[in-house]
Amino acid sequence: MSLLDIRNLTVEFRTAQGPFRAVDGVDLVVDQGEILSIVGESGSGKSVAMLATMGLLPWTATVTADRMAFDGHDLLTMSRRERRRIVGRDMAMIFQEPMTSLNPCFTVGFQIKETLRYHLGLDRKAAHERAVELMRQVGIPEPERRLSAFPHQMSGGMSQRCMIAMALACKPKLLIADEPTTALDVTIQAQILDLLVGLQRDSGMGLVLITHDMGVVAETAERVVVQYAGQQVEQQDVKALFEDPHHPYTAALLAALPERATSKELPSIPGVVPGQGDRPTGCLFNPRCRFATDHCRKVVPPHASSEMGRALCHYPLRHGVPTGHPAHMEAAS
């Protein structure tokens, strides 16, 4: 049984300009002890999908799914009270901005102990001991002293370590890390990633790593889901993905990695992720895709087979060549 099993997840926001679909039919499976990475540009709905899983979306959001199960519990039918017992305990999340994610009015110690006391019912002394242990675990020097520090007295890296300590407080089965290193210095980024991967290895928890950094994916993840404009466009093991991306978007993302650049100029994907008003017909990626045909512009593509990474494409790539593409058919014949 998978730890997290999500089928056909859709999230819609009510906005002044009508409904906006931020996540569109996403399937996600995370196994125990697995590191899954969700990759995509800003606006691809990767954070929203995970916030929906945690039940943290604002009231303007409507979440629907065929199946949404965590550790054998059905998240869709469960009451809010029951869900709160899981969230923060078995399923925890850390965020992109560590400096603003901690409450400025309370000490770090208070915020860590709060989780312990609320979920595990630890008394003052036990909570304190566990908090010190957690602070040590995430590599914070002088944990005793740091516990009585306020968030504004700490650096970004330190704050993120505290957030991790908080998330790990109840030994969760699943940790969702939403771009945990984006707001940090490059040197700190590597430290935090190492810390996360190390903690994951030690505890055997599942880890969902949301990122837009392919470098981070390559270093940490085992399996990768690529999202574009709220849709899941590809899903593969990390090694296979880097060797042979099946969706043109994935290929373009990889080509945009600076270390893979062949010319003097950094390659980029022209255009931006479509927003609410400018969603194209057919394939959502067609305005930015170099293989797009009239067919792509009219017909919504189906998911390809699993050996093609379930690529959401009419002409999934095989070793860089779009299969079944008219132009390439001619070349082949």
Added chain:
Amino acid sequence: MLSFFLRRLLLLIPTFIGVSIVSFAFIRLLPGDPIMLMAGERGMSAERYLELQHQFGYDRPLVVQYLDYLWGVLQGDLGQSIVTKRPVLQEFFTLFPATLELSLCAITIAVAIGVPAGVLAAVKRGSFLDQAIMGTALVGYSMPIFWWGLLLIILFSGVLGWTPVSGRISLMFFFPPVTGFMLIDSLLSGQAGAFRSALSHLVLPSIVLATIPLAVIARQTRSAMLEVLSEDYVRTARAKGLPSRRVVGLHALRNALIPVITTIGLQVGVLLAGAILTETIFSWPGIGKWMVDSVFRRDYPVIQGGLLIIAGIIMLVNLLVDVLYGLVNPRIRHAR
């Protein structure tokens, strides 16, 4: 923290001098003077007038009068009332408990209703409840105090006969003031019905005086809450699986209270200003009514002294608010 406090205390000195000049000068801009008013309609001879002027020292240059007054103030002497001949400070302390009791009741009502109402409106933003609360607040804020007071008197005292029209307690009761707070003194006196009487006298003026601060506090709480509720740390609190009650009531409210406390502090000035009207409507024997009466009598020492004390109180409360602000907001407490 101590140096912060001392620095703020030092800043009070120039403010205090400014207030003393303004209160001294403005009252003398009014036509008429205490001596002419003492004479009444019969008038007095020019010789007698000059003699009295000389006796009170009003024939000296204004600067000399001011410096003489300031010298007295520095020694703790605010002079004595021209009308009652009693020291200003003594009169103030006799009357101040009445105003303090009224103001404390009013601010308690304002905070006890305003903060929860603001929180509720923010949490249910856009709903009918939100609009009802904010609409009521706007009405409360825009209503002239004296008119609102009269409306309440007509309804509760006139039509329904539930509350008395004026004063602090029914004339049936008498007991020596111990604390000066009628509610407490009436309990201490042990006289049956005294507390009830005191309370029924206090209710209407408190509501009237609380109205504007309540509206301001509710609106400020709502906007502060709305801002805080969308903060990342509120999401973090929810991500911990905490119940809404704790997320809103502790994690969000604690942050939202920082600007609200400033607002509450600023309301003290509004309260003392409002007390002047409210006390006059309800014949409440406090310093508001005292000041109004003194203006009509051109009782220079009382007006000067009274204004100075009221300004002093407002300054002290503001200082207190700043200190409190530091206690609520760790980012200020640890600055420097």
